[in-house]
Amino acid sequence: MKRRRARVIRIGQVPIGGEYPVAIQSMAKAKTSDVRRVIPQIRALETAGCEIIRVAVRDTADANAIARIKKEISIPLVADIHFDYRLALAAIASGSDKIRLNPGNIFKPAHIREVAAAALDKGIPIRVGLNSGSVRGSGDTVKLMVTAALAYVRQLERWGFHDIVLSLKANDAGGTIAAYRAIAGRCDYPLHLGVTATGLPFEGMIKSCVALGSLLIDGIGDTIRISLTDRPQHEVRVARALLSSLGLRNFGPSIISCPTCGRCEVDLISIVRDLERRLSGSQAQSTRRGRPLTVAVMGCVVNGPGEARHADIGIAFGRGTGLLFKKGRPVRKVAAKDSVTILLDEIRASERR
Numbered sequence: 001m002k003r004r005r006a007r008v009i010r011i012g013q014v015p016i017g018g019e020y021p022v023a024i025q026s027m028a029k030a031k032t033s034d035v036r037r038v039i040p041q042i043r044a045l046e047t048a049g050c051e052i053i054r055v056a057v058r059d060t061a062d063a064n065a066i067a068r069i070k071k072e073i074s075i076p077l078v079a080d081i082h083f084d085y086r087l088a089l090a091a092i093a094s095g096s097d098k099i100r101l102n103p104g105n106i107f108k109p110a111h112i113r114e115v116a117a118a119a120l121d122k123g124i125p126i127r128v129g130l131n132s133g134s135v136r137g138s139g140d141t142v143k144l145m146v147t148a149a150l151a152y153v154r155q156l157e158r159w160g161f162h163d164i165v166l167s168l169k170a171n172d173a174g175g176t177i178a179a180y181r182a183i184a185g186r187c188d189y190p191l192h193l194g195v196t197a198t199g200l201p202f203e204g205m206i207k208s209c210v211a212l213g214s215l216l217i218d219g220i221g222d223t224i225r226i227s228l229t230d231r232p233q234h235e236v237r238v239a240r241a242l243l244s245s246l247g248l249r250n251f252g253p254s255i256i257s258c259p260t261c262g263r264c265e266v267d268l269i270s271i272v273r274d275l276e277r278r279l280s281g282s283q284a285q286s287t288r289r290g291r292p293l294t295v296a297v298m299g300c301v302v303n304g305p306g307e308a309r310h311a312d313i314g315i316a317f318g319r320g321t322g323l324l325f326k327k328g329r330p331v332r333k334v335a336a337k338d339s340v341t342i343l344l345d346e347i348r349a350s351e352r353r
């Protein structure tokens with residue numbers, strides 16, 4: 001897929017846009033001033049693979065806490081500001097790496113100008129973050145969002161501010177896709193993708209992956225956030241799986257497994273779950289370049305060997321045993337009970353090569 005070429009912007013040490021990888025963002029769910037809760041939550045997100053963290057700034061205590069949080073974390077921090085531009089100024093002074101402003105509730109030119117001047121002084125970007133629920137006016141919501149986003153951008157540009165990221169989140173996949181497609185051709189600023197208020201994990205995952213997946217296939221998107229009514233680590237896990245499935249990022253081995261049917265004579269679901277669990281720790285830190293290693297785990301010798309042959313490493317099970325493949329060639333038979341350990345050994349050996 002051909003990526004839209006966005007202007008390069010730096011969020012702390014993370015560059016986005018251009019040919020830089022699509023970065024994964026999440027949001028802390030504890031109150032920002034409650035540093036004893038929020039710092040461990042952000043650290044857990046870092047371990048899960050989060051690359052940019054956003055925190056809600058509701059009052060001065062939240063803004064001031066940013067300085068303390070920044071000392072304890074190693075990924076860039078974005079301050080999420082609504083209603084009161086003075087909180088943006090406080091968050092910038094406290095060391096935020098980026099500010100998110102909502103044009104639906106911070107819109108006075110003098111206020112925007114003051115925030116832009118402070119951000120320019122510190123060399124940090126501003127995300128102009130629209131949600132379908134907060135745009136003003138009547139009519140087509142997508143058009144309203146695009147018009148409002150571009151008007152805000154023009155104000156920032158007039159004051160010499162160009163470190164801009166844009167987001168136009170609707171609460172459904174169709175609206176989100178339409179809004180981002182519309183804005184993508186109207187400017188060269190990086191786009192942060194997300195669907196606002198998606199719902200519980202199952203529905204939220206589907207809605208987010210349909211919307212963000214469609215846009216990413218179009219080459220649109222420089223950072224993503226999967227919003228779920230769930231633990232934030234789950235958001236990061238889904239984001240990684242989405243980017244990996246599109247071949248945009250490589251976070252380590254990708255497991256392909258068959259759905260099983262009446263031909264399967266092993267407990268394939270348990271085997272695959274065990275393999276995924278034992279792989280997940282190492283995947284978070286994987287630095288292997290290029291496409292992910294593919295590992296096929298197939299339930300029988302009827303279709304299994306055919307599929308396993310296309311993977312880098314594969315196994316096709318019979319009754320109590322499995323036939324191991326490497327690069328399409330059968331290597332040896334292994335006992336089903338030892339298969340996960342043997343697959344892990346083979347994966348690690350391949351990653352070292």
Ligand code: SF4
Nearest residue numbers: 258260261264299300
């Ligand atoms: S690989 Fe074998 S067990 Fe798995 S779904 Fe296909 S036919 Fe069934």
